[in-house]
Amino acid sequence: MKLVKLLANLGYGSRKEVARMFREGRVTDAAGEVLYADDQVAHADVRVDGEPLDPAPGLVLMLHKPVGYTCSTRDPGRIVYDLLPPRFRLRKPLLSTVGRLDRDTSGLLLMTDDGALLHRIVSPKTKLPKTYEATLAEDLRGDEAALFASGTLMLESEDTPLAPARLEPLGPRRARLVLTEGRYHQVRRMFAATGNHVTALHRPQVGNLTLGDLPPGDWRLLDDHDLAALFNSN
Template identity: 65%
Template sequence: MRLVKLLANLGYGSRKEMQLAIRNGWVTDRDGNRLKPDSKTAHEDVLFDDEPLDPAQGVVLLLNKPVGYTCSTKDHGRLVYDLLPDRFRTRKPALSSIGRLDKETSGLLLFTDDGTFLHKVISPKSNVPKVYELALDRPLKGDEAALFASGEMMLESEDRPLKPAQLEVLDDTTARLTLHEGRYHQVRRMFAATGNHVAQLRRSRIGALGLEGLAEGEWKALSDNEKAKIFA
């Protein structure tokens, strides 16, 4: 791919703007040599304004989402994309979240521009577990774990039962729940069906991938080994 197209696809600007950037010497290799539009320099060796390029196509990002941000590109208010560099909004292919967390849910959120990878993560065949930490308004009654694990629980307005889910009770009002599917507001609806209300909700893990070392609001690109943990 020509350098001008590569930079434009990464969201640094239009092709015309990238031609100007190259002409002005803002695009170099790691030795400081100016690059030309047809330079064959490897992606990892290209610098834009003395900074390494953003990850190439096929990237998977991990974000520690704070409460108050919406998983959308169009809604009003604070969006998860506000926590990423502005240019990420105009990458081609587009960067999409892998599933969603509602506005009042925090924790682990993935993004990718790789449609095949996205569908692999969310496919029922992959059976990727998702772990949530939660706090409830009222004490647990004691029968929730058996109900969630039964594979017979039905949510209102749905016509098929939930897959078995594992509930680990931490104390009277806090618990850890592991799901193997991702229905709309599933955790909140499950507890609502038992007469309780989820006051705080955080996704802490997808597969064997967690948020270790990543502060709230921070993001990073995943290595191949980290991506593999999703399916571990």
């Protein structure tokens, strides 16, 4: 791929804007030699204003989503793309969220421009476990674990029961819940079915991939080791 197209696809600007960057000598190789728009150079050897290029297509990252941000490209309020380098929103293929966390839910959010990987993660056939920690308005009744694990719980306005889920009490009004599907507002609706209300919700883990010490609002690229942990949930 010619460099001008590569840089445009990475979000550095339109074809016209990127062409101007080449004319201004802002695109060089690792040794500082000026590159030209139709050059074909290894991704790792290209520099823009002396800085390495953003990650190549196939990008996968993990974001610690704070409360108050939506998983959308268009929203009048704050969106998760505001927490990333501005160019990331302009990448082609599109950098998409892998599923969603609602505005009032914090935690581990995956993003990728790899369509096949995104489909694999969200596909019901994968049965990828997702771990949530919920704070509740009322004390647990005591029968939630058995109900959620039964595979018979039916959510309002749906006609198929939920897959079995695992609940672990963490206190009178706190619980850890592990799901293998991702229906709309599922955790909140599950507790609503028991007469309770979720006041705070956090997702610390997907598969065996955890947030670790990643601060809220920060992100990091994932490597092969991370992806292995994501899918190795046995």
